Amino acid sequence: ELKVEQNPLFLSMQEGKNYTIYCNYSTTSDRLYWYRQDPGKSLESLFVLLSNGAVKQEGRLMASLDTKARLSTLHITAAVHDLSATYFCAVAPYSGGGADGLTFGKGTHLIIQP
Amino acid sequence: EAGVVQSPRYKIIEKKQPVAFWCNPISGHNTLYWYLQNLGQGPELLIRYENEEAVDDSQLPKDRFSAERLKGVDSTLKIQPAELGDSAVYLCASSLGLAGGSEQFFGPGTRLTVL
Numbered sequence: 750e751l752k753v754e755q756n757p758l759f760l761s762m763q764e765g766k767n768y769t770i771y772c773n774y775s776t777t778s779d780r781l782y783w784y785r786q787d788p789g790k791s792l793e794s795l796f797v798l799l800s801n802g803a804v805k806q807e808g809r810l811m812a813s814l815d816t817k818a819r820l821s822t823l824h825i826t827a828a829v830h831d832l833s834a835t836y837f838c839a840v841a842p843y844s845g846g847g848a849d850g851l852t853f854g855k856g857t858h859l860i861i862q863p
Numbered sequence: 864e865a866g867v868v869q870s871p872r873y874k875i876i877e878k879k880q881p882v883a884f885w886c887n888p889i890s891g892h893n894t895l896y897w898y899l900q901n902l903g904q905g906p907e908l909l910i911r912y913e914n915e916e917a918v919d920d921s922q923l924p925k926d927r928f929s930a931e932r933l934k935g936v937d938s939t940l941k942i943q944p945a946e947l948g949d950s951a952v953y954l955c956a957s958s959l960g961l962a963g964g965s966e967q968f969f970g971p972g973t974r975l976t977v978l
Contacts, residue, residue: 753905780965791954792906792969837905841965848894848960850919851967853905 751776751842755854763862765827770857772821772838780841781821782851783812785834792837796823828861835859865889867970869955875976881943884973888936888957895932896967897940898954906954906969912938913960942975950977 752775762768772781780799784792796805798814798821805812809832811824821838835858839851868887876882888895893914898906909928911919914935923930927946932938942949952974956967 782966784969791971794966794968797966839905848911848913848958848965848967850896850898850908850911851906853907855903856905 751778751840751852753838753840753852753854755836755838755857757857758855759858759860761860761862762825762828764829767827768825770823770825770836770838770859772823772840772854774819774821774840774852776819777816777843778819778840779816779843781814782839782841783821783823784837784839786837786856787834795836825859830861830863833859833861867955867957867968869953869970869973871973872971873974873976875978876945877978878947879944881941882945882975883939883941884953884955884975886938886940886955886970888938888955889968892957892959892968893935894958894960895938896956896958897930897938898956898969900952900954900972902951909940945975945977947977950975 754773783795786792796812801816803814809826814821835856837853837856839853841849870885895912897909900906910923910930912932915932930940952972954972955970958967
């Protein structure tokens, strides 16, 4: 059974600081996704990571994937208040093909204070 | 391009009543998913469709939940009868499949409250 663990689950940080959210998963996979969810809203796709060593960046967010360690990180650089949200990582089981359903972590609730 | 459309956005019912949710995926997306999201948790897959075929319904509680996607486009998720524990947000997502990196796009969700 695929399990996805995120840490930390809650994070309060100051604007301008850097921080990293970690996502570990339990079984082989080569497809990992990061989503953002604002309160009362749906999930917004941030990054799609499809191979070992994949690194993607968008603004102050950078995501990476290490399939051998079964680990993905979401790094926040010089945080700003607008990045306050809940961030989910999600993993698709390795099936060699197909658009399988995702297994999500519990989410990291991020609060960025001025 | 329109995103995934869901209705209703909110639904309040009494326990033991039936309820149905509707989803229209992004045009051209053959794969459709229903997820359930409890408060403070990540979404959990209920069912996945490839066109009109349910290819993964292993997590769908079949005693009270049913779903259909008759023409391979719109989908309906039904609960009958609803229980208090069914209160949650029901999310629909769609995907191009492997052609799009299997990226899933989510609708706004239906927030169900069972009293």
